Amino acid sequence: MLVSQILKSKSDDGVVTLPPGTIISRVAEVLSARRIGAVVISPDGKKLAGIVSERDIVREIGRRGASCLNENVDTIMTAKVVACARADNANDVLQKMTDGRFRHIPVLEGDELIGLISIGDVVKARLSELHMENDALEGMIKGF
Numbered sequence: 001m002l003v004s005q006i007l008k009s010k011s012d013d014g015v016v017t018l019p020p021g022t023i024i025s026r027v028a029e030v031l032s033a034r035r036i037g038a039v040v041i042s043p044d045g046k047k048l049a050g051i052v053s054e055r056d057i058v059r060e061i062g063r064r065g066a067s068c069l070n071e072n073v074d075t076i077m078t079a080k081v082v083a084c085a086r087a088d089n090a091n092d093v094l095q096k097m098t099d100g101r102f103r104h105i106p107v108l109e110g111d112e113l114i115g116l117i118s119i120g121d122v123v124k125a126r127l128s129e130l131h132m133e134n135d136a137l138e139g140m141i142k143g144f
């Protein structure tokens with residue numbers, strides 16, 4: 001299965017982004033309102049400046065207390081983002097996520113952001129593929 005197929009299967013293929021300089025409490029508000037686990041930090045919705053996940057926020061609150069919520073997201077985001085391309089294989093993407101211990105990966109075309117997939121999207125797509133394979137095998141065995 002390819003990343004492009006996973007993107008197509010998502011009900012909402014838009015990526016939630018916020019510009020550099022956003023305060024952390026605003027990021028938390030967006031994560032909560034949109035029911036997502038990570039936001040891409042981008043000046044224009046296309047160029048990738050970083051990624052910030054709920055883990056970054058919780059870690060910082062644990063370290064320094066809630067006062068960090070008034071600070072700039074640039075201080076806690078991951079600037080060295082691992083990304084993938086539409087034509088990448090889902091298993092390779094899953095491997096990247098496992099090796100890097102993260103659950104979100106932006107999809108780029110050239111330097112432009114075109115989507116984001118989570119580990120949940122990959123697992124869901126893989127499960128439906130397994131169900132289809134299972135049904136096909138069952139059909140062959142039963143002679144349908």
Ligand code: AMP
Pocket residue numbers: 037038051052053054055056077078080081082083100101102103104105106
């Ligand atoms: P996550 O598991 O996605 O909530 O993120 C765990 C940690 O990895 C956080 O510090 C994120 O900022 C970072 N992170 C999330 N996605 C990526 C990515 N695609 N590339 C690099 N780091 C990431």
